[in-house]
Amino acid sequence: MSINLKLRLFKGKTHADGTHPIQLQFYLNGKEKRKGIYFCHAKDWDEKTSRVKSKVTNSAYINNLLSEKYAEYERELLKVLNGENQSTAFFEIKKELTLDDVMKLELDRFVNENKPMTHARINSYTNELRLYFNSANTYIKDIDLRWFEKYAAMLSNDLYSGTELIRKGNIGSTAQKKLKTIRRAIEKFSNFRIGQDIKDFKIPAKKSVKQKLTKEELLSLENLELEPDSLLFICRDIFFMQIYLRGCRIGSLLKAYSHQFNEGRYGAINSGGKNNVDSKLIPKAQVIVNRYIGKHDRLFPLFKFTEDPQKSEFENRKEEFRHKHSCTALVNNNLRVLAVKAGIKKPLSSHIARHTFARMAIDKINNPMVTMELLGHSSLAVHQQYLNDIRKEEVLDQAADDIFG
Template sequence: MTLKLVLYISKTYTDGSHPVVIRYTLNRIRKSKVIHKCKREEWDFRNHELKGKARNSALINSYLAEEYFKAEADLFRLRKGEIAFDDLFRKKTVMTLDDALAQELERFKAEKKTGAYKRFEGYKEVLKQYFNSDSVDIAAVNIRWFEKLAMFFAQELVVKGKIVKKANSNNVVQVKIKAIRQVIAKYSGVRPSEDIQRFRVRTTRTVKQKLTGEELDRIEALDLVPGSLEDVVRDIFFLQIYLRGARIGSILQAYSNQFDNGRYVAVNGGGKKNVGAKLIPKAQAIVDKYYGKHERLFPIYKWQPDPKASEFENKRRSIKKKEASTAIVNKVLKVLAEKADINKPLSSHIARHTYARMAIDKINNPMITMELLGHSDLKVHQGYLNDIRKDDELDKANDDIFNES
């Protein structure tokens, strides 16, 4: 049996190219397997590869060499009697990345994991449209493919003058790479190579913005129209702080009866540990201002489940509405920051960081602050606190530099 890598010029595609094939010959029986295509003027007939001037020649020649190496391995197995000649040409069932992501979506749907479903639905859509995931055999991906994927996520994509995909930060790229790697490992049945397992994108530490006491005073002192959206959002922000840095989604969806008897009763179920809290006088004053006047305590998140829709679909709609409501709050908070002359990207999550700063100033016990903030892992919590302390140290050092000059 012999092998040969050739450009099969007897067949021509509509674009003028010809198939590049691995030709197998056994007992005068000749069969070919198509592995690529190129035009006649791009092929080096002497060395059986693309000419150096051909586009992406180095990458394509590397791929051709890999395929030829696989064919030699098959030849060795054939001579040992492990496979039959015809087995080399049977069409294998290929699972593409798009197929694997579709199966993950079905799993998330069955398990009613709406948050994960939403993220992976986004991955599937953009990868199929712009990264050919419906033709990627997950059993054949290599480190070069992952490097290309990381570059794809990191770059902005513009089509016909319109941004169709925003550039991701390195931190976000790493999260996506990890997710895709896990999907490929799960559905390919092949253990990822060492270089794929080690592949990382360099990440940076995210600064945890928080407000000082003086900045909080400036927001509190703003003269806002009672009952206006700005007034409501300011109350939501301060209530988050008073309720142990409560997450914005929990506050927006909370009903008035969750604030009875001088205590906030948190509702869990979205994968986050939301904590209840005693209502201090300032928190009680905010609750009394809105209690029983709207469908929920605050009038921003307005949504009810559709009895005709499935539980999963209702959860998806609920999350979408929560995200839209949070966007409204964050947009107004930036207006309030400008009015209060605060040069920080004010958002609802800064309320949580601000409370955390207050907590570690008063309580030097990470076991207690972990419970106060609703963190379930001490290591994660300690890192969270260290980031906040580090940011404060750097801010102070910067102030000292300019105060001395």
């Protein structure tokens, strides 16, 4: 006896990120049924094999999951059709989904896709929903625009117990990220169709001014007399090295090995194959490299994570992320001390190094295509917005001078 079971990409539903659900379609008691398994973009789906194309990230995991689910449903359908099992309970939805259910599924996805940083962020959102919004007892079918409005109000405001602050409100951009995450999880893992009113709902976000150091502030920081090999000395070198390496991100620099600095150049290959780095070391950068090279496995002695072969790849990446986070916090704490010593009245951090380089670049180079490459931005639109934000502080300062001058 044959069974009518097939995998298909259901293009009748499109998630917010442009993906469509991958479904198992079958018939039971003359009724069509569909079971969502995963999701992908239309361009990544192979109609001939009913699998995602091999070029897709984690395609092996996704295709293995599809094969396992297909085999599982095939076995159960044959049991019913051959009279071995009269129950069709396996194919029924066992309970109504709650918000907590779909957030757990979203967390599982990031474990399977080996994305511990994203998993950590979504896990914090999930715990917050459990604590303040009773997500375990909030059914997806009951979520409407009013629910999102209440959630947005909770996110945006400080929460007090009496006079004690127990939760500080999020800035607009962070709150908006949380809204988008929940909408995405609901769309991906439930049959609930989100209305246009919910899709259009947004939390106003004010763009923060991207602070950077002036030439005078950089000189003041550079001329500080510090104990060689002290933590303050090392953190200052890291900050200036970020600037000298085209606004290099702090995580990449902390993890950089000594052998990546060779013959007057710094090279780094990203795992995704995009935004690889091959940067010339200017003389000031070479001085810093010469100070540390060969003394440690990494150029700078702060990042000391090593993989544990007894742990899974996900757990190792998770521990690596935590270690990088603690190292970054250590650098930023010392940069704040340095700022006080140098008379800099800005919240000095590793991120300001990137903005400082960007300001220097756009002052010297009036070609956004070149500065886009220098800063490693993914598109001209993203880069143009970044440049506008970088220039915003100078525009506001000039406006104040014009008004009060």
